[in-house]
Amino acid sequence: METEIAATFAATPTELTLLGWSxxxxxxxxxxxxxxxxPAIGPKTAASAREGDPxxxxxLAGRARRAFTNYMETYPFFAAAILGLIVSGQTGGIGLTGAQLWFWARVAYAPIYYVGIPLIRTLAFVISIIGLILMVYDLLA
Known part of the structure; x- marks a missing residue:
């Protein structure tokens, strides 16, 4: 049983592992x-239907919201590109490098945004976009 699990894990493309971690x-x-x-909007408002825009x-609460929103703006592109690479059998190579760039830039982006460091945050975002471009390039090349 352990050998089967180890073999399955070893056969899993790194791209799929990155998708799971993402x-x-x-x-x-x-x-x-x-x-x-x-705490920022209060528990009563948080539990309500939130009419208006509370x-x-x-x-930190605002930065956490914006960081998550920004993540969700690029995540569908990442998921589509990485699934395309996996399904087409184009794992490894420049697509994997792009996926790793996107993932690690996103890991860095969140705490950088939470702390409020603007220029480094932008750099992390740009690196993640470069990662997406590399993934799509590999998929279409």
């Missing part, structure tokens, strides 16, 4: 957003 990263970012928003816009 889901975990998104869930962690969502949790940070929720945990910081509740989302926090300042401080």
């Amino acid at each position: 889901v975990i990263l998104g869930l962690v970012m969502l949790a940070v957003h929720i945990v910081t928003a509740i 989302r926090p816009t300042a401080g």
